[in-house]
Amino acid sequence: MSEISVFADNDPATELLHSVDPAEIAATLAGVGVRFEQWQANAPVKAGDSDEKVMQAYADDIARLKDNEGYQTVDVISLDASGNQVAQDPEIKAKKLLELRQKFLSEHRHSEDEVRFFVDGQGLFSLHIDGKVYEILCQKGDLISVPANTPHWFDMGPAPRFVAIRFFNNPEGWVANYTGSAIADSFSRLESQ
Numbered sequence: 001m002s003e004i005s006v007f008a009d010n011d012p013a014t015e016l017l018h019s020v021d022p023a024e025i026a027a028t029l030a031g032v033g034v035r036f037e038q039w040q041a042n043a044p045v046k047a048g049d050s051d052e053k054v055m056q057a058y059a060d061d062i063a064r065l066k067d068n069e070g071y072q073t074v075d076v077i078s079l080d081a082s083g084n085q086v087a088q089d090p091e092i093k094a095k096k097l098l099e100l101r102q103k104f105l106s107e108h109r110h111s112e113d114e115v116r117f118f119v120d121g122q123g124l125f126s127l128h129i130d131g132k133v134y135e136i137l138c139q140k141g142d143l144i145s146v147p148a149n150t151p152h153w154f155d156m157g158p159a160p161r162f163v164a165i166r167f168f169n170n171p172e173g174w175v176a177n178y179t180g181s182a183i184a185d186s187f188s189r190l191e192s193q
């Protein structure tokens with residue numbers, strides 16, 4: 001079930017709001033300029049499938065978002081930590097997964113608006129807006145935007161299992177500008193799947 005938790009950015013111990021109601025999640029995020037929608041994600045795609053298979057299965061959604069909203073670049077992150085697509089050797093696999101997790105764990109910004117569509121599994125997005133932290137547990141079917149220059153971080157957990165289609169305005173795709181803040185270390189991590 002998708003969830004939101006909201007905190008003051010200086011008080012990670014006090015939850016100001018917690019909701020699993022998709023309409024309340026969407027309304028809360030709309031209030032700070034973030035798009036949250038639940039789309040059909042019924043194509044036969046699972047975590048660990050190839051990027052090509054995911055792109056093909058969701059070709060209509062991808063075309064609609066590109067044509068109607070001007071996104072220029074699309075890519076896929078498809079990870080199933082229990083599978084071998086990351087690496088065959090268990091030690092190398094663990095190291096690569098840790099590196100991937102670390103890449104998104106610190107607060108950063110992107111200079112452009114980005115959309116993420118989860119078509120399998122889950123991940124925890126945290127958005128830092130106007131003195132608050134919005135933690136959103138995104139699951140299969142959730143579409144979320146990260147508006148340009150919004151400080152945020154993302155946790156795929158220690159055993160990642162998700163597929164996300166990512167839409168960028170920037171033809172170069174994913175570019176992170178790290179803020180240098182350690183705020184993410186004080187807030188929730190995705191500890192289990």
Ligand SMILES: CSCCC(=O)/C(O)=C/O
Pocket residue numbers: 077104116123152153154164166174
């Ligand atoms: C859920 S997609 C992977 C994370 C990502 O693209 C991002 O920008 C995290 O901050």
Ligand SMILES: [Fe+2]
Pocket residue numbers: 108109110146152153154176
């Ligand atoms: Fe990001």
Ligand code: NI
Pocket residue numbers: 003018
């Ligand atoms: Ni809960």
